[in-house]
Structure formats: structure tokens, C-alpha cells
Amino acid sequence: MNKTVNHKAWFLVLPVLVLVAFSAVIPLMTVVNYSVQDTFGNNQFFWAGLEWFEEMLHDDRMWNALQRQLMFSGIILAIEVPLGIFVALNMPKSGLWASFCLVLMSLPLLIPWNVVGTIWQVFGRVDIGLLGHTLEALGIDYNYTQNTVAAWITIVVMDVWHWTSLVALLAYAGLKSIPDAYYQAAKIDQASRWKVFRYIELPKMAGVLMIAILLRFMDSFMIYTEPFVVTGGGPGNATTLLSIDLVKMALGQFDLGPAAAFSIMYFLVILLISWVFYTIMTNLDKKGM
Amino acid sequence: MTDATVSSPAPTRARSFPKVNSRAVVMAIYLIFLLLPIYWLVNMSLKTNNEILGSFTLWPRDLTFANYVTILTDPAWYMGYVNTLIYVVMNTVISLSVALPAAYAFSRYHFMGDKHLFFWLLTNRMAPPAVFALPFFQLYSSVGLFDTHIAVALAHCLFNVPLAVWILEGFMRGVPKEIDETAYIDGYSFGGFFVKIFMPLISSGIGVAAFFCFMFSWVELLLSRTLTTVNAKPIAATMTRTVGAAGVDWGVLAAAGVLTIVPGALVIYFVRNYIAKGFALGRV
Known part of the structure; x- marks a missing residue:
């Protein structure tokens, strides 16, 4: 659609601007404020410059959390994206059965995040959970509160359970937009199932898949509640992801300066990725996706 | 499609013999994976604490709505x-x-x-x-x-x-x-x-x-x-x-x-x- 230039449109955007400024810019300025000052309590602050940033950059704690975070995001993407596409390809095309699948698949997406944590916390327990109990009966040593590998498997499977449907739903939306004529042409050419997927379905899904991958990357990058409920960041620090570490630092230990510096760097990483996301998306929009 | 069925009926019949639709199987497995943890939560909510901790049961033997009553009152x-x-x-x-x-x-x-x-x-x-x-x-x-x-x-x-x-x-x-x-x-x-x-x-x-x-x-x-x-x-x-x-x-x-x-x-x-x-x- 060709849009007209109209600077008065600013008045329509103004309410959003005021509201988001109140709930985003003011808090963000508070964070910046803390990140460059030091305090000895009693609301007395001293200029500290970039000290906290230097301290955080030389602190293994943040790097370790970042490493765990990247590993977590990498693993869940590697599982959820192929699995989501696979599920989407096997979904019924239309009819009652399709609606039924859509509704059931969406269910995990709409469960409060701490309840997702609770569900898996219970499900994985050896004494009362179906999964934990079954694994124990099979003779597999599984205890997510003490065993690092078990804890990781639990939070990864939980995330796969929680969010694979999102990838599948988006991929399904992309698949539905392919006209039947494409498949008929492929059939005339006697294209194999793999070739149909590689040259027809995958390119047509590229746009939505990009959105799915980047959404999953973002949301897994700021994940907090679910792993916190299940493992509390443990055993030890094994599942302490970035957000869990930050909340521990800011609200638990009240280390305002370092926590603020941490926040700003965390936010800058997100901002950078969002920018890449936005650029790719607007380019796809232009191509008529 | 019709051609294929006419010219080689044997493999078609062989393939359709088990009468299993692979798409349905994939969806069924995936949906069971999604619903099992939710089922377990519902299952637990209908049990007494004694049953939850005392015995491992796949469905509530001793069906109770007491937990819901507690919350709603x-x-x-x-x-x-x-x-x-x-x-x-x-x-x-x-x-x-x-x-x-x-x-x-x-x-x-x-x-x-x-x-x-x-x-x-x-x-x-x-x-x-x-x-x-x-x-x-x-x-x-x-x-x-x-x-x-x-x-x-x-x-x-x-x-x-x-x-x-x-x-x-x-x-x-x-x-x-x-x-x-x-x-x-x-x-x-x-x-x-x-x-x-x-x-x-x-x-x-x-x-x-x-x-x-x-x-x-x-x-x-x-x-x-x-x-x-x-x-x-x-x-x-x-x-x-x-x-x-x-x-x-x-x-x-x-x-x-x-x-x-x-x-x-x-x-x-x-x-x-x-x-x-x-x-x-x-x-x-």
C-alpha cells in the first residue's frame, strides 16, 4: 500500500509514546544512573564512571552465565526448528481434525510460565512424577536437583514441550499459503518428496521460519521463570542463565552497580539482535512476503 | 496417480496393508507428548495428598474435588x-x-x-x-x-x-x-x-x-x-x-x-x- 506523508500522524502515535516512555525510558534511565555510581547506603551516591562495566567484563560470573545462555538457546533452536517443521508437514490440511490439532497444540503456549515450571517440576520428580518415576523404574539414574545433565535435559525438554508448537504453527501458516498448482507441477515433473520440500516448501516457509527462529532466540535469551521454578539455577550454578543470574544479583544481593552494568550490556545484546531481526524482516516485507 | 495404481497394484496393496497413516501417527505422538504433562497435573489435582505421596497411580483411585473446593472457598x-x-x-x-x-x-x-x-x-x-x-x-x-x-x-x-x-x-x-x-x-x-x-x-x-x-x-x-x-x-x-x-x-x-x-x-x-x-x- 502506498502511504501518504502526513506529519500530523504523530498525534495518533503520541499516547503510545507517552505510555511506553513512562514504562520503558524512565526505568532504563534509572538503570543507567546506577551503573555509573556507587553507594554506601542511605541514598548517598558517588560517581563511579565505568568502573562497574570494567568489573563485570572481567568477571567470570557474567561470561559463564552468557556461555550457558548461548548453549541453551543453541540447543533448543537446534531441536525446536526441525521438529516444528516436521510436525507442520504432518499436520492435517483442513477440516475438524486440523482445528482439533491447532487447539491442542496451542495449549502449552497459553499456560502461565511458572505453571509450566511447576508442571515439569512435578512431572520429573522421582517420587510422584510420571517421567521421573518411569525413568527410575527403567533403572536410569535421573535426579534433576542433583545431576547437572539431568537438570539440563529437563529444562531443554520443558522448553521443547512449551514452544515447539509456536514454530510448528508458524511453519503451518507458511505451508498453507502455497497454492495447489505448485504441488501439481511437482507431481507432473515426478519430483521426489525431498525435492518438493527443498525447492517448494522450504523457500515458501523462509519468511515465517525467520520470524520463528528469531522469536525463539529472543524469548529463550530472556527466559527466567520456567527454569527458575524447576531448578532454581542449580545444581550449583549449572542452569543459572542470564536472567536468573541478573535477578539474583539485583533483587537477591542488591548489588545495584554491577547489576545495572550487567543489565545494560544484556540489553545492548538484545538490541543488536532485534536490529538484525528488524532488518531481515523489513527486507522480506519488501520482497512481498 | 491412477496410472501408478493400475500399472503396479501389488506394491500399493502391500503398502496399504498395515493401514497406518504415518501423518496421523506423527501427530498422535506429538499430541501425546504435549498432553501427558498436563494430564499428570489434572490427575494430581483430583487426588488426595495421601494418594499422591503414598502410592503411584496413573489415574485417581480416590477421586476428590477437595483441592478445588479449598481454592474456591x-x-x-x-x-x-x-x-x-x-x-x-x-x-x-x-x-x-x-x-x-x-x-x-x-x-x-x-x-x-x-x-x-x-x-x-x-x-x-x-x-x-x-x-x-x-x-x-x-x-x-x-x-x-x-x-x-x-x-x-x-x-x-x-x-x-x-x-x-x-x-x-x-x-x-x-x-x-x-x-x-x-x-x-x-x-x-x-x-x-x-x-x-x-x-x-x-x-x-x-x-x-x-x-x-x-x-x-x-x-x-x-x-x-x-x-x-x-x-x-x-x-x-x-x-x-x-x-x-x-x-x-x-x-x-x-x-x-x-x-x-x-x-x-x-x-x-x-x-x-x-x-x-x-x-x-x-x-x-
Whole structure:
């Protein structure tokens, strides 16, 4: 659609601007404020410059959390994206059965995040959970509160359970937009199932898949509640992801300066990725996706 | 297709002999994987604590609704649901009422800085709540809004307003511009046109945006827990109450969990065809 230039449109955007400024810019300025000052309590602050940033950059704690975070995001993407596409390809095309699948698949997406944590916390327990109990009966040593590998498997499977449907739903939306004529042409050419997927379905899904991958990357990058409920960041620090570490630092230990510096760097990483996301998306929009 | 069946009937018959549809099998396995943990929660919520801890049963032998009765009769419990509903509804109303005009502006006009503004809105959707928890706590404490419903509603606007703007913009782009122009020629004012003509046209978009605002405010816990103590405490935070001196009250915990799933499960049917669009910020 060709849009007209109209600077008065600013008045329509103004309410959003005021509201988001109140709930985003003011808090963000508070964070910046803390990140460059030091305090000895009693609301007395001293200029500290970039000290906290230097301290955080030389602190293994943040790097370790970042490493765990990247590993977590990498693993869940590697599982959820192929699995989501696979599920989407096997979904019924239309009819009652399709609606039924859509509704059931969406269910995990709409469960409060701490309840997702609770569900898996219970499900994985050896004494009362179906999964934990079954694994124990099979003779597999599984205890997510003490065993690092078990804890990781639990939070990864939980995330796969929680969010694979999102990838599948988006991929399904992309698949539905392919006209039947494409498949008929492929059939005339006697294209194999793999070739149909590689040259027809995958390119047509590229746009939505990009959105799915980047959404999953973002949301897994700021994940907090679910792993916190299940493992509390443990055993030890094994599942302490970035957000869990930050909340521990800011609200638990009240280390305002370092926590603020941490926040700003965390936010800058997100901002950078969002920018890449936005650029790719607007380019796809232009191509008529 | 017909050719293949006629020329080589044997392999076709051999293949169809087990009569198993592989697509259905894949979907069935996936759906079982999704539903099993939820089933387990429902199963637990219908058992007594003795049964949960004492014996391992796949379905409740000793069916009881006592856990649900506990929640629905104790104000400390059900007020959690009421509080959550209050701030979620407030948030949905605020988000939609500011997002509607803004989305219209983005879908119809070019104006100074529009692209930058649109991107900046997106960054707020991507902002980690953990970064904002402490500043929000201090901001709302200093203006005397701590532990009120409106504080949580405003805090959730951080990610819901951008979401609503993006979803609505996606739907509004689908409405031809000629409709606006015709309405102005017919003598409608902007306000009259917007409420009487435009909003009914994108009613499904408004419904989807409302659903997503409702949902994301409903599932969020970190901010709502940080900003409340007693009066506006959300149900999700109340669930920690089940950890008492005598250990965890598993049955009640499970029942509370099941009750938080209900609102989503009830409305999901109406938005099933738009759910991908909503999660993709209106970009599908």
C-alpha cells in the first residue's frame, strides 16, 4: 500500500509514546544512573564512571552465565526448528481434525510460565512424577536437583514441550499459503518428496521460519521463570542463565552497580539482535512476503 | 496417480496393508507428548495428598474435588485469580486504546521518524523483564503505586503495547485505503469514521490483539510478582503458598495450576486460525 506523508500522524502515535516512555525510558534511565555510581547506603551516591562495566567484563560470573545462555538457546533452536517443521508437514490440511490439532497444540503456549515450571517440576520428580518415576523404574539414574545433565535435559525438554508448537504453527501458516498448482507441477515433473520440500516448501516457509527462529532466540535469551521454578539455577550454578543470574544479583544481593552494568550490556545484546531481526524482516516485507 | 495404481497394484496393496497413516501417527505422538504433562497435573489435582505421596497411580483411585473446593472457598486463594484478572483486563484495555490510533498511523501514513519509532517499539517487546524488575520496583514505589493493580497493568504495557501495535498494523494493512477516502467524502469526521466504520472492519484483528494482550499479561510472573505483596498479588505468586511447614500441598498446587490453564483453554478455539499471526507480531 502506498502511504501518504502526513506529519500530523504523530498525534495518533503520541499516547503510545507517552505510555511506553513512562514504562520503558524512565526505568532504563534509572538503570543507567546506577551503573555509573556507587553507594554506601542511605541514598548517598558517588560517581563511579565505568568502573562497574570494567568489573563485570572481567568477571567470570557474567561470561559463564552468557556461555550457558548461548548453549541453551543453541540447543533448543537446534531441536525446536526441525521438529516444528516436521510436525507442520504432518499436520492435517483442513477440516475438524486440523482445528482439533491447532487447539491442542496451542495449549502449552497459553499456560502461565511458572505453571509450566511447576508442571515439569512435578512431572520429573522421582517420587510422584510420571517421567521421573518411569525413568527410575527403567533403572536410569535421573535426579534433576542433583545431576547437572539431568537438570539440563529437563529444562531443554520443558522448553521443547512449551514452544515447539509456536514454530510448528508458524511453519503451518507458511505451508498453507502455497497454492495447489505448485504441488501439481511437482507431481507432473515426478519430483521426489525431498525435492518438493527443498525447492517448494522450504523457500515458501523462509519468511515465517525467520520470524520463528528469531522469536525463539529472543524469548529463550530472556527466559527466567520456567527454569527458575524447576531448578532454581542449580545444581550449583549449572542452569543459572542470564536472567536468573541478573535477578539474583539485583533483587537477591542488591548489588545495584554491577547489576545495572550487567543489565545494560544484556540489553545492548538484545538490541543488536532485534536490529538484525528488524532488518531481515523489513527486507522480506519488501520482497512481498 | 491412477496410472501408478493400475500399472503396479501389488506394491500399493502391500503398502496399504498395515493401514497406518504415518501423518496421523506423527501427530498422535506429538499430541501425546504435549498432553501427558498436563494430564499428570489434572490427575494430581483430583487426588488426595495421601494418594499422591503414598502410592503411584496413573489415574485417581480416590477421586476428590477437595483441592478445588479449598481454592474456591479460601479468599487468600481465589483473590489471587481476581487480582490477576483485574490487572490483566486493565492492561488489555489500556494497551488496545493507545495502540489502535498508533497502528492506524503506522499503516496509513509516512511521518517523520516513523521507521525508527516502529523499531523502538519492537525493542521493548524484546527487553528482558529481568532488566526492568528492579527499576520498576523503585519507580512504582516512589510514586506510591506499589502493590496496586494499575502498577502491574502499566508495567505489562512495556511488552503488550508494542505487540498490540504490531498485530493491529498487520490487520489494518489489509483494509483498502479507498474505504477511508470514501468515508471522508461522505462527510465522516476522523473519530466517527474510525469508530463506526474502521473498527468493525478490523474487529477480528482487535479480537486477536486483545487475546494476545490478555495472554501475555496472564502468563507473565516476574514483573507482577516484583510489583506486588498483598493487595494485588497474582495467582501465580500465591501458588508458592502451598509450601508450608508440613511440606508441599501437592494436590492444591496442582489444582491451582489447572485453574490457571482454564482461561487460555476456553478462548483458544476462537483465535485458532490467527494464533500464528499473533505470535509472529502480525507478520504472517
